[in-house]
Amino acid sequence: xxxxxxxxxxxxxxxxxxxxxxxxxxxxxxxxxxxxxxxxxxxxxxxxxxxxxxxxxxxxxxxxxxxxxxxxxxxxxxxxxxxxxxxxxxxxxxxxxxxxxxxxxxxxxxxxxxxxxxxxxxxxxxxxxxxxxxxxxxxxxxxxxxxxxxxxxxxxxxxxxxxxxxxxxxxxxxxxxxxxxxxxxxxxxxxxxxxxxxxxxxxxxxxxxxxxxxxxxxxxxxxxxxxxxxx
Amino acid sequence: xxxxxxxxxxxxxxxxxxxxxxxxxxxxxxxxxxxxxxxxxxxxxxxxxxxxxxxxxxxxxxxxxxxxxxxxxxxxxxxxxxxxxxxxxxxxxxxxxxxxxxxxxxxxxxxxxxxxxxxxxxxxxxxxxxxxxxxxxxxxxxxxxxxxxxxxxxxxxxxxxxxxxxxxxxxxxxxxxxxxxxxxxxxxxxxxxxxxxxxxxxxxxxxxxxxxxxxxxxxxxxxxxxxxxxx
DNA sequence: AATAAAATTTAGACAAATCTAAAAATAGGT
DNA sequence: ACCTATTTTTAGATTTGTCTAAATTTTATT
Ligand SMILES: [Mn+2]
Ligand SMILES: [Mn+2]
Ligand SMILES: [Mn+2]
Ligand SMILES: [Mn+2]
Numbered sequence: 001x002x003x004x005x006x007x008x009x010x011x012x013x014x015x016x017x018x019x020x021x022x023x024x025x026x027x028x029x030x031x032x033x034x035x036x037x038x039x040x041x042x043x044x045x046x047x048x049x050x051x052x053x054x055x056x057x058x059x060x061x062x063x064x065x066x067x068x069x070x071x072x073x074x075x076x077x078x079x080x081x082x083x084x085x086x087x088x089x090x091x092x093x094x095x096x097x098x099x100x101x102x103x104x105x106x107x108x109x110x111x112x113x114x115x116x117x118x119x120x121x122x123x124x125x126x127x128x129x130x131x132x133x134x135x136x137x138x139x140x141x142x143x144x145x146x147x148x149x150x151x152x153x154x155x156x157x158x159x160x161x162x163x164x165x166x167x168x169x170x171x172x173x174x175x176x177x178x179x180x181x182x183x184x185x186x187x188x189x190x191x192x193x194x195x196x197x198x199x200x201x202x203x204x205x206x207x208x209x210x211x212x213x214x215x216x217x218x219x220x221x222x223x224x225x226x227x228x229x230x231x
Numbered sequence: 232x233x234x235x236x237x238x239x240x241x242x243x244x245x246x247x248x249x250x251x252x253x254x255x256x257x258x259x260x261x262x263x264x265x266x267x268x269x270x271x272x273x274x275x276x277x278x279x280x281x282x283x284x285x286x287x288x289x290x291x292x293x294x295x296x297x298x299x300x301x302x303x304x305x306x307x308x309x310x311x312x313x314x315x316x317x318x319x320x321x322x323x324x325x326x327x328x329x330x331x332x333x334x335x336x337x338x339x340x341x342x343x344x345x346x347x348x349x350x351x352x353x354x355x356x357x358x359x360x361x362x363x364x365x366x367x368x369x370x371x372x373x374x375x376x377x378x379x380x381x382x383x384x385x386x387x388x389x390x391x392x393x394x395x396x397x398x399x400x401x402x403x404x405x406x407x408x409x410x411x412x413x414x415x416x417x418x419x420x421x422x423x424x425x426x427x428x429x430x431x432x433x434x435x436x437x438x439x440x441x442x443x444x445x446x447x448x449x450x451x452x453x454x455x456x457x458x459x460x461x462x
Numbered sequence: 463a464a465t466a467a468a469a470t471t472t473a474g475a476c477a478a479a480t481c482t483a484a485a486a487a488t489a490g491g492t
Numbered sequence: 493a494c495c496t497a498t499t500t501t502t503a504g505a506t507t508t509g510t511c512t513a514a515a516t517t518t519t520a521t522t
Contacts (some may be wrong), residue, residue: 050480
């Protein structure tokens with residue numbers, strides 16, 4: 001087998017489980033030098049630490065993660081590339097589902113979790129083209145380009161801003177269906193302008209204006225909404 | 232667990248391997264009373280007969296096939312329903328790839344083999360709607376509706392027709408990429424009118440007119456082209 | 463009907479991904 | 493520095509889907 005085929009094999013012969021581990025490690029911050037703890041990965045993936053250890057060894061064997069016993073794992077350059085490719089697919093499929101099939105933003109994640117594992121470079125590139133090369137997914141998260149680059153929009157948690165400040169809602173931190181449905185119910189959506197009218201010292205709850213409507217939201221809600229401040 | 236959940240489990244908790252076996256059995260004709268031989272399934276799936284036996288037992292356990300030792304397998308009503316649902320997904324995805332993403336008809340099968348296993352009823356129904364409820368896939372094969380019904384177009388193999396007869400090309404029997412590429416190269420496509428000008432007794436090869444162009448094709452080619460005769 | 467050939471099943475093994483329970487290593491507190 | 497609590501790894505088992513080799517059943521041939 002040629003060296004080129006070995007390289008191809010590595011990226012094409014990833015199992016679904018392997019891909020899910022790589023993606024989780026990336027999301028936990030394992031792309032930086034800081035290694036991620038076995039337990040953190042296990043908790044995030046709803047599996048047991050012993051399973052994570054087994055997989056860490058396998059991924060290290062494949063050159064996708066750095067792993068030293070008891071020292072946690074972090075992604076190699078190859079692992080980061082792989083993670084970005086999966087995240088790209090996940091987010092593009094989410095945009096597709098919303099823009100072309102009228103899914104709501106709380107419905108797309110579950111299906112994208114499956115679609116992100118479809119192996120076809122042509123397929124995802126054509127989906128990208130069909131969607132006119134979107135930069136952000138339905139939850140405001142950036143979509144990596146084919147070569148792994150993506151916009152890091154400067155945004156802040158609504159809960160970190162002071163009274164009087166206003167900006168545009170550009171993302172959500174919690175992407176769970178219940179949270180997204182709550183936002184729908186209260187007229188909060190990406191692209192809308194939010195102004196902090198008042199901040200309650202006692203419980204950090206906020207009195208906000210969203211477009212024309214006034215609303216009271218808890219700290220928990222505010223700490224899951226990303227806003228881009230007006231200049 | 233309620234009875235309803237048990238039923239749901241059966242249709243939702245199918246593994247990819249199980250789905251592929253069910254689909255293969257259906258394609259080999261196992262939907263009729265005639266049971267399909269273990270070896271036939273093994274050959275079609277490029278696996279070993281012993282593996283087929285193991286899976287036959289599991290599928291029988293789940294009520295998807297009839298199975299008696301040494302007697303082959305056939306699909307139960309539930310198995311047929313399952314097979315039609317997978318085939319529906321496969322063919323709708325093939326149409327999607329051709330109509331919306333500019334895939335050629337020789338590229339779609341491999342990707343559809345993956346996409347057919349995505350679990351989301353809403354997804355496939357929305358794809359169906361986006362495509363305006365197509366009745367046939369890019370190879371002329373009928374697409375089962377949500378409730379498992381589909382058109383059986385009356386069509387004949389070009390090789391079974393006599394000289395002088397003409398009709399419209401409505402399907403291919405061999406859907407392999409090499410055959411489809413051969414057809415492209417020779418200007419043969421679904422929807423085109425074909426007339427048999429002459430039939431060579433010796434080797435059954437045909438001299439045909441396809442639209443305005445004349446062409447000589449072997450028996451092997453003719454026996455993989457479906458035609459609907461003109462009235 | 464007996465025997466040979468072919469098809470099918472069984473038995474036992476293996477790889478992938480997971481688990482539980484026990485052992486080992488690390489980190490934190492005094 | 494020592495002890496303890498926590499984290500992580502190892503060892504061994506389990507499930508799914510596969511394989512090879514041997515045994516069994518069916519089918520075809522004499
Ligand atoms: Mn998502
Ligand atoms: Mn998202
Ligand atoms: Mn196909
Ligand atoms: Mn087809």
